Amino acid sequence: MSDSRALGGGSADDGLPDVPEKPATPAAPKDRTKSTATQARADATRKGDKRPGFFRRIAIFVSQVVAEMKKVTYPTKSETWTYFVVVIVFVALIMAYTGLLDLGFGKLNTLIFG
Numbered sequence: 001m002s003d004s005r006a007l008g009g010g011s012a013d014d015g016l017p018d019v020p021e022k023p024a025t026p027a028a029p030k031d032r033t034k035s036t037a038t039q040a041r042a043d044a045t046r047k048g049d050k051r052p053g054f055f056r057r058i059a060i061f062v063s064q065v066v067a068e069m070k071k072v073t074y075p076t077k078s079e080t081w082t083y084f085v086v087v088i089v090f091v092a093l094i095m096a097y098t099g100l101l102d103l104g105f106g107k108l109n110t111l112i113f114g
Contacts, residue, residue, distance in 0.1 A: 052060065075083065 051057075
């Protein structure tokens with residue numbers, strides 16, 4: 001047996017698969033802090049670029065809200081009724097469960113403390 005086979009490395013004639021060597025990991029950068037603002041922020045803060053006025057920002061906001069509301073798919077009347085019934089039944093079940101727990105703990109309190 002050769003020494004390379006004993007160490008895990010195979011040769012072409014010994015019938016063992018070659019073990020690939022581990023790739024070297026790149027060294028981490030020494031200083032990861034930025035010395036300047038990101039490009040988008042740097043572009044936005046250039047001289048000559050001004051923010052829109054107060055009322056213009058409100059108008060932009062309202063127009064964006066209207067555009068988003070046009071994308072909304074509202075439920076049909078039957079879907080709304082189904083959702084309403086599901087919520088009412090769920091709330092009634094939770095109320096009954098909570099009421100039964102309250103009644104049980106009240107009885108237990110009466111038994112323990114008289």
